[in-house]
Amino acid sequence: MVDKEAVLDGYDTVARVYTEERSRSHKERKALSSLLNFLSPESRVLDAGCGGGKPFLRQLSSQFQQTIGLDFSTKQLEIAASNAPEATLLCGDMTRIPLTDGCADAILASHSLIHIPSDTHQTVIDEFARVLRPGGRLLVSEGLQKWEGTNINWLDAGAEMQWDIAGAETTRAQLETAGFHIQTEYGAPNTLPEDEDEEAGWIFFETTLTQS
Structure with missing residues (x-):
């Protein structure tokens, strides 16, 4: 199971490397x-x-007047303050999002759910449903296949990183349980340099909240 403190330490350590290397497919x-x-x-x-x-x-x-960035790594947020100075930044845990019910029109969760213990994925998705207004949109990524593992030298930056990937089938069911209707699914390749030769390994679910 993922050790949350290990993930936090890892992201603090690789903060600048990760930000520079991350791209979009x-x-x-x-x-x-x-x-x-x-x-x-x-x-x-x-x-x-x-x-x-x-x-x-x-x-x-x-593009939007009210944009909020949530992360539990203070080092990452320090960099985000420079890259996105117009955004409101919050340090917090996705299992307890520090926002009021129904306050968001949309949520993006890209490559974030995969770093928390899989037995709390439903809790996080339920939190997304709580924070979204009815009819709001969620775009969330997940690995195609269930997998749990560790890289002790992630991005060659001397930091350990851990993943707990629930897989697409489980995530579909969790989204539906929380009241989300899946509009579209997008397969996407890995975009970090060390994974550039791998086939598409991720899936993005574009969903609408059908109940509060």
Whole structure:
């Protein structure tokens, strides 16, 4: 099972390397564009697991008046403050999002759910449903297959990183349990340099909250 403190230490250690290396695949851009088309400039958007603000939070904060970045790594948030100065930044845990019920029009959770223990994934998805308004949109990524593992030298930065991937089938069921209707699914390749030769290993679920 994922050790949350190990993940936190890992992201603190690789903060700058991760922010610079992270890029978006064509499928990720397509998924994000679909979400953005649903929104208006006045929409309130949460980037859950925003990291250093690249590539997503910076774009969101340039397009929407109310953009919030949530991460539990203070080092990542320090970088996000530079990359997305217009965004409101919160340090917190996705299992207890420090926002009021129904306050967000959309939530993006890209490569963040996979770093928390799988037995709390439903809790996080339920939190997304709590924070979203009815009819709000969630774009969340997950690994295609269930997998749990550790890299002791992630990104060659001397930091340990851990993953607890529930897999697409489990995540579909969890989204439906929380009241989300899945609109579209996008397969996406890995986008970090050490994974660039791998086939598509991720899936983005674009969903609508059908009940509060």
